[in-house]
Amino acid sequence: MVARAKNRSFGFRQTGKLLESRIRMAGESRGFAVSKLLTHWDEIAGPDLAAKARPVNVGYARRGFGATLTVLTTGAFAPLLEMQKERLREKVNACYGYNAISKIKITQTAPTGFAEPQAAFTPAPSGPKKPSPQVARAADAAAEDIQSPELRAALARLGRNILSNDTKT
Template identity: 55%
Template sequence: MRGFEPAFGLMREQLRTAGEARGFAVTRLLTHWSEVVGAEIAAQCRPVKIGYARDGFGATLTLLTTGASAPILQMQLPAIRDKVNACYGYNAISRISLTQTAPTGFAEGQAHFSPAPKPEPPAPDPATRAEAQAVAEGCTDAGLKAALEQLAENVLSKHAKSAANRKA
């Protein structure tokens, strides 16, 4: 290739080899799981492997889920199978089996299917906010003034945290 190459192109073969080792002929099922089955279902389970029968027809998809989500997913298995088969383009999957794990998961928390929400940063104290407004007081441009206030607030709050850590 000439020029820039997409990042996925650099690891396409490694991902295909790893996916085929677990039975995934279509890697899109792994890489775009939430798009294939929907965000609500993807938050509750992950595909683990695909096992093929001896005659090559009627594969079994194994999904990893938590114990609490298993009954809900059990009712949705026909819809999940239809969505997965739509990804393949034919009826490749005939059965889906669920594997349950503890809510905290085994092997370094593999059962956490959706990322934990990031905590919101605490609001700065009024004294820090007032000091930051005083720093940007002479600026006439509203956008620049807001940016300077935010920068001053971040620097002052970080300085206050490091001072508190030194005292402790």
């Protein structure tokens, strides 16, 4: 019997598995750990920005240094993201350790629909469902002198909302 080497495997292997280490080494030699950018996007961009935008692509220029990061967002959030582009670029470059990204390109899409897998934006956190009984009593007591029942109910609701938000901070 012929003893086989433990490290060597026989049979067919997928092409991706054969090239995986070489592709990773080529990407790392240029300083681009794209997988880190994708997997740690919430930490890099921050929770508010990450909920509204996703990195899509890192493209390289034919001449010159630096790359272009393409970010996907909804149409309504694009103007706000445009104003924060430079700060986002600084955060991404801090992740890489040098000025890897020289430009950020914003692409707009609908939050659902044809681009649904790419635009899986998280919904905004919902507010409190029901105020505590103490808050409800305090709001009702503040509005009890109002003559109009509709106005009294509206002011009591407003008071509950204000008092509920004050207790959070």
